[in-house]
Amino acid sequence: MPKKIINVTISFDYELAWGVWDTVSPSYLFSHVSKANDAVKRIIGLHLQLGIPATWAMVGLILQDDVSPEDLLADSFLREKNTKKFPVINEISVRQHRNLFCVDREILTELAGAQFEIASHTFSHIYPLDAEKEDLERDFKAFSDLVKQKGLAQPVSIVFPKNQVNDLVIEMAQSAGFTCIRVNPDNFLYRTQNHGKYKRFLIRVLRYLDAYLPINEMIWKKYKQAKLAVHLSVGNIFFRPDCGCQFLDYMHFLRVVLALKFCEVTGRNFHIWTHPHNFGGNVSASINNYERLLRYFMKKHARSNIEFKNMRDLSAA
Numbered sequence: 001m002p003k004k005i006i007n008v009t010i011s012f013d014y015e016l017a018w019g020v021w022d023t024v025s026p027s028y029l030f031s032h033v034s035k036a037n038d039a040v041k042r043i044i045g046l047h048l049q050l051g052i053p054a055t056w057a058m059v060g061l062i063l064q065d066d067v068s069p070e071d072l073l074a075d076s077f078l079r080e081k082n083t084k085k086f087p088v089i090n091e092i093s094v095r096q097h098r099n100l101f102c103v104d105r106e107i108l109t110e111l112a113g114a115q116f117e118i119a120s121h122t123f124s125h126i127y128p129l130d131a132e133k134e135d136l137e138r139d140f141k142a143f144s145d146l147v148k149q150k151g152l153a154q155p156v157s158i159v160f161p162k163n164q165v166n167d168l169v170i171e172m173a174q175s176a177g178f179t180c181i182r183v184n185p186d187n188f189l190y191r192t193q194n195h196g197k198y199k200r201f202l203i204r205v206l207r208y209l210d211a212y213l214p215i216n217e218m219i220w221k222k223y224k225q226a227k228l229a230v231h232l233s234v235g236n237i238f239f240r241p242d243c244g245c246q247f248l249d250y251m252h253f254l255r256v257v258l259a260l261k262f263c264e265v266t267g268r269n270f271h272i273w274t275h276p277h278n279f280g281g282n283v284s285a286s287i288n289n290y291e292r293l294l295r296y297f298m299k300k301h302a303r304s305n306i307e308f309k310n311m312r313d314l315s316a317a
C-alpha cells in the first residue's frame with residue numbers, strides 16, 4: 001500500500017496587543033507583546049531559509065498605522081463590545097508604542113509573498129460566540145474593506161479568537177467567502193463550553209499537561225463536520241516557544257513529534273499553531289526551539305512523510 005503523506009499546516013495568530021488587552025496586564029504587554037514583531041521577523045527569516053509555508057491569521061487592527069483607542073471608541077460597534085478593554089489601552093499611547101499595536105511595513109511585504117498566506121483573525125479580535133450576528137457581519141466587512149484599501153488579497157482562511165465556532169458562525173464565515181476555518185479539537189478539553197469554577201480549573205491543568213503529555217490524543221474524537229463547502233482544520237497542538245526550562249522545552253518538542261506521529265498513524269492532517277507574542281519572553285531561546293522543530297519537519301519532508309500546506313490549500317474534501 002502506498003504510504004500516506006500527511007499535510008502539515010503551521011499557523012500564527014498575529015494579533016499584538018489587540019488580541020490580549022482584555023486578559024493581560026500592561027507589564028505583559030511590554031515584556032512579551034512589544035517583542036512580537038521582532039520574533040515575527042526572525043520566524044519569517046527561518047521559513048524563507050527553509051522554504052516552509054505558513055499561514056498568518058492577522059487581527060485587522062494591526063494593519064492600521066495610526067489607529068488610537070479614541071478613534072476606535074468613535075465606532076459604536078467596537079465601543080459597545082470593548083468598553084472593559086479600553087481602560088488598559090488608554091494608559092498606553094498607540095503612537096509611541098507602535099510595536100504593541102502595528103505590524104511593520106517590511107513584515108507585511110514579506111507576508112504578502114507567495115510562500116505565506118495572510119488569513120483573518122477577525123478585524124477587532126471579536127469573540128464570535130459573544131457577538132451579535134450584525135456585529136460579526138460588520139467585523140467581516142471591516143476586514144474586507146481594510147485589505148482592499150491596503151491592496152492585499154482577500155483572505156480565504158479565518159481563525160476566530162479562541163477558535164470559537166458554532167454552526168451559525170461557520171455558516172456566516174462561509175457566506176463571507178472563507179473556505180477554511182481553524183477549529184479546536186472536538187473533545188471536552190478544547191470544546192468551547194461554560195464550565196463551573198472547579199471544572200474550569202481542572203481543564204486549565206489538563207491543558208497545561210497536554211503541552212507535555214499526549215492527553216489530547218488519548219481523548220481524540222473525529223470532528224463532526226456537517227456537509228459544508230468550508231474546510232474545518234483542527235489545530236492539533238499549540239506550540240509553546242520557550243518556558244525557561246530546557247528540559248520542559250525538550251519534553252514539549254517530543255510531545256509535538258508524538259502528535260505528528262499520531263496523525264501519521266491515523267492518516268489525519270496535522271496543524272500546529274501559536275502566537276508570535278509567546279516568543280517575546282526570550283526571543284532567541286524561543287527561535288532556537290522553533291528552529292529545532294522546523295528542522296525536524298524538514299527531515300520528515302525530505303523522507304516524503306509530510307507535505308506543507310497553508311490553510312487556503314486545504315480542501316473541504
Ligand SMILES: [Zn+2]
Nearest residue numbers: 013015019161
Ligand atoms: Zn487571538
